[in-house]
Amino acid sequence: MNNFRAISIGIEDYLHYQPLTGSENSAQALYRYFFEEANIPPHQLLLLTDTSPSPGKRSTYPNRDNILQWINDSLIKVEYCWFFFQGYGINYQGEDYLLPIDSNLNSISQTAIKVRSLFDRLQSKSQNLLIILDLQNPLKDGKLGQMTLDIAQKKEISLIFSCRSHVYQSISAEKSILMSALTEALRYYSHHVTLHKLDSYLKERLSSSHQKNFPAIALPIIISPEKVRHQPLLPTAKKQVVNSQENRNLSFKIQEKFTQTSTKTPTSTLILPKLPQPPLKPQLSLNVPLTETKIKPSSPAVSSLPSVSSTSIKSTQTSQKSPIKKYLLWIGGILGATVVLWWMSLKIRQHLNTINYQKIQENQQILDYGKISLSVQQASQYNKAINYARQIQPHTALYQQAQDKINQWSQMILDIAQGRAIIGDFQGAIAAVKLVPPDNPKLYELAQQSLKEWQHLSQKQQDNQVLIEVALSLIKPNQASSYNRAIRLLKHLDKKELGYHHARKLIEQLSKNIYQLAQTRAKEGQLILAIETIELVPNDTQVYPIAQEAKINWQQRLNRSSN
Structure with missing residues (x-):
């Protein structure tokens, strides 16, 4: 799925507005679906929330500069792109804006993100773009x-838009109802999801009959261009399980090749050419009497020669023909030896083909058994599959295929580790990255570098968690000074450190506790003690302006009573 990108943004603790609930969990829910269920590598996903860890040295804190910088850098020209934003949005001077965590109503143009320019930027980087906006309007106007809807219609951008005029909290503030319904639809339709299917599902799921406990929720508005309404919103998934059809084709090819080889002249019906009969060697018979001849007296020399019988003459003629028969015998021997050698080589090839076929089947079973273990997308399962693939020895059938699978599965282990690190699960990331084998030196070196980085971040995360726990241990109920001591300790965490946003939430909550304790004492008539208590509220918290108003009011009451 290299042709897919997803950006998921959820903001809760705004610096200048009332905090929201569920935004961070909604963004994480979409990220987790793509990573854990759709099996999309983490380098194709981007998560920006209040507490999302930073991949490498770049911050994922969702302020305006970071959001725009990440969009520019992470998006290349891709076929599919999803953009999700849950947080505040407003209309200012006729334009809609998304509000990053550091936005300010006094300088919207400089601190907010204009929807029109955002849509242009996203559309220029994607062929099939889906934008999901789950917004709340702090102005309630x-x-x-x-x-936003007009821009999407004009530019033919697929859009799911939800806007509420006031804040609501879902059950346990886990995530928004829209995101719950959206992830349900994704699990139901998987890679066959379309805008048409989403539209029908969300209307049914978010209808008033299903949402009696949440009357504030309005049905989302879906802008669905006709040309893409029935097109898939996700690229086709590559199956990790065994491709049985491919294996059957492979087996068929092997069997077919073996059959074609073996269907040449069978051994049992092999017909060899007839060898030439050996020539009869002439023999001189000494027992045959010589025929009597008359000797001419006119030739005394001739008369001294012995007479030759007819058999001797025939033997002489036969001996003259023997070289031809010897040549034919030699040719026949060569042909016979050639046929025997051909027959032997045929048997050897059949035997080697049988051995090779059996080895292919054996190695294929090893690979298949490793693939079967990948039905659950876990780093340990990929490591197990790699160990199976290693059983295939060099110079044997499917060895190169096994090496390719080892590299592929090693990359998947690293992707899983990176995904865990992105959501702050450094212990899980460390456990996964340790399973990356050394078979691929470059990948292994990258895994070792990531391991060192995550071990450092994990230790820092644990140290900061210890600091937070120590701060919480200082708290004594109804003792404002203990709340203040805990706040001072929590302020030791820097903005760039892990756990900072959690510490900020605690500081805000403890400041509210101090304010409420001061209010209680003021109601009891202990104005001096109430003023002393409320002075402990830090000046960089949201409750501080309200605390100052209360302090002035109590001082005025105290002055009037003293007069």
């Missing part, structure tokens, strides 16, 4: 949304 009813102006937010119409401009």
Whole structure:
């Protein structure tokens, strides 16, 4: 799925507005679906939330500069792109804006993100773009949304838009109802999901009959261009399980090749050419009497020669023909030896083909058994599959295929580790990256570098967690000074450190506790003690302005009573 990108943004603890609930979990839910269930590598996913860890040295804190920088850098020209944002949005001077965590109503143009320019930027980087906006309007003026819908229709951008005029909390503040319904639809339709199917599912799932406990929720508006309404929103998934059809084709090819080889002249019906009969060697018979001849007296020399019988003459003629028969015998011997050698080589090839076929079947079973273990996308399962693939020895059938699978599965282990690190699970990331084998030196070196980095971050995360726990241990109920001591200790965490955002939440909550304790003492008539208590509220918290108003009011009451 290299042709897919997803950006998931969820903001809760705004610096200048009332905090939201569920935004961070919604963004993480979409990220987790793509990573854990759709099996998309983490380098194709981006998660920006209040507490999302930073991959490498770049911050994922969702302020305006970071959001725009990540969009510019992470998006290349891709076929599919999803953009999700849950947080505040407003309409300002006729334009809709998304509000990053550091936005300020006094300088919207400089601190917010204009929807029009965002849509242009995303559309220029993607062929099939889906934008999901789950917004709340802090101004409650009813102006937010119409401009966004008009832009999407004009530019033919697929859009799921939800806007609420006031804040609500879902059950346990886990995630928004829209995200719950969306992830349900994704699990149901998987890679066959389309805008048409999403539209039908969300209307049914979020209808009033299903949401009696959440009357504030409005049905999302879906802009669905006709040309893409029935097109898949996700690229086709590559199956990790065994491709049985491919194996059957491979087996068929092997069997077919073996059959074609073996269907040449069978051994049992092999017909050899007839060898030439050996020539009869002439023999001189000494027992045959010589025929009597008359000797001419006119030739005394001739008369002294012995007479030759007819048999001797025939033997002489036969001996003259023997070289031809010897030549034929030699040719026949060569042909016979050639046929025997051909027959022997045929048997050897058949035997080697049988051995090779059996080895292919054996190695294929090893690979298949390793693939079967990948039905659950876990690093340990990929490591197990790698160990199976290692059983295939060099210079044997399917060895190169096994090496390719080892490299592929090693990369998947590293991807799983990186995905865990992105969501702050450094212990899980460390456990996974340790399973990357050394078979691929470059990949192994990268895994070792990541291991060192995550071990450092994990130790820092644990140290900061210990600091937070120590701070919480200082708290004594109804003792404002203990709340203040805990706050001072929590402020030791720097913005760039892991656990900072969690510490900020605790500081805000403890400041509210101090304010409420001061209010209680003021109601009891202990104005001096109430003023002393409320002075412990830090000046960089959201409750501080309200605390100062209360302090002034109590001082005025105290002055009037003293007069």
